[in-house]
Amino acid sequence: MPWSTTHAGVHRLLKVRPLLPRGARGLLAISGGQDSVCLLKLLVDLRPKWGWQLRAVHCDHRWRPDSAANADFVRQLCEGWGVPCEVVTADADYATEAQARHWRYRVFEALASQERCTHVVTGHTASDRTETLLYNLLRGSGTDGLQALAWQRPLSKASPITVVRPLLGLTRQQTGEFCRQFDLPIWSDATNQDTGYARNRIRLELLPYLQQHFNPGVDMTLANTAELLTAEVELLEAMAGELYETSVLPPAGEGEAWKIQRSRLRTAPLALQRRVLRRVLQQVTPAQVSFEHVEKLIALLVAPQGSQSDPFPGGLVAVVDGDWLVLKPSMTT
Numbered sequence: 001m002p003w004s005t006t007h008a009g010v011h012r013l014l015k016v017r018p019l020l021p022r023g024a025r026g027l028l029a030i031s032g033g034q035d036s037v038c039l040l041k042l043l044v045d046l047r048p049k050w051g052w053q054l055r056a057v058h059c060d061h062r063w064r065p066d067s068a069a070n071a072d073f074v075r076q077l078c079e080g081w082g083v084p085c086e087v088v089t090a091d092a093d094y095a096t097e098a099q100a101r102h103w104r105y106r107v108f109e110a111l112a113s114q115e116r117c118t119h120v121v122t123g124h125t126a127s128d129r130t131e132t133l134l135y136n137l138l139r140g141s142g143t144d145g146l147q148a149l150a151w152q153r154p155l156s157k158a159s160p161i162t163v164v165r166p167l168l169g170l171t172r173q174q175t176g177e178f179c180r181q182f183d184l185p186i187w188s189d190a191t192n193q194d195t196g197y198a199r200n201r202i203r204l205e206l207l208p209y210l211q212q213h214f215n216p217g218v219d220m221t222l223a224n225t226a227e228l229l230t231a232e233v234e235l236l237e238a239m240a241g242e243l244y245e246t247s248v249l250p251p252a253g254e255g256e257a258w259k260i261q262r263s264r265l266r267t268a269p270l271a272l273q274r275r276v277l278r279r280v281l282q283q284v285t286p287a288q289v290s291f292e293h294v295e296k297l298i299a300l301l302v303a304p305q306g307s308q309s310d311p312f313p314g315g316l317v318a319v320v321d322g323d324w325l326v327l328k329p330s331m332t333t
């Protein structure tokens, strides 16, 4: 079978970015849609060059009347290409996308450990990165929430298994063209067409509009933006960590207050001031820290002696005491 330019591109990528090293044992997560079928075909074709041992997993959420047929389709496709496939059926109803995803990743972890796999491989593409960026941007995320889906990350906190996404350099249009070029069968999931879901509206309505009226390459452009933002957030977080260490005094003991040294923070760039203050608030308030909460503390960095904020969720107020911003319970102020 001759290689396509997509085969060559992914082969090159894997040489530069060692996502799935020679001899790795990869567990491929296959839904049966175009992205994961493209992933399966590419890795099966590249397997002889790399000596990987491949297995597959399909999770049946039992969401659709055709989900058992979908699972059979995936199993047959994988096994036809010499990739043993495990189908795992949900034993409970997962009401939301997030719950279903959480279950899926637990399944991946259990199966990967059992099969001694070193990597779990998913079919995420640049288009998924772009959709996630738009989704989070429109919900009002700060830069931290706009970070790109990573090329690789540990499957869970202390897990030796790595999740890798070798298709992040391709758009959904490219995986679709690849599937047509090789006449690959694809299972079309009807719920992907349901515009009742925000993610589907982004994919089916917003992105085509942006492509037509603003930038035909918006898929890849915004995915690249997300990648750049990720590196910038990492840098800012590291710098904020250093500033935090030298400007924040956590309570020394029971009943003691948090203290922030105003002169240290005032001379730092505003972006770092905000990150340090956000970190403090994250530790003292039970609620989600909002933009307004952080800005209240920013204002107190230059406010006169005795100034104070109104209470933050959890009941603490911030009070200016000389060079210090002191966080204490509102009752005692």
Ligand SMILES: Nc1ncnc2c1ncn2[C@@H]1O[C@H](COP(=O)(O)OP(=O)(O)OP(=O)(O)O)[C@@H](O)[C@H]1O
Pocket (backbone or CB within 6 Å): 028, 029, 030, 031, 035, 036, 057, 058, 059, 060, 061, 097, 101, 104, 121, 122, 123, 124, 128
């Ligand atoms: N039912 C499934 N069984 C196995 N793998 C799946 C299944 N659904 C999704 N995947 C894997 O996850 C990848 C991304 O799929 P999709 O974008 O639908 O999931 P998602 O829940 O949005 O994922 P994420 O939150 O990680 O972006 C697929 O390419 C595939 O590798």
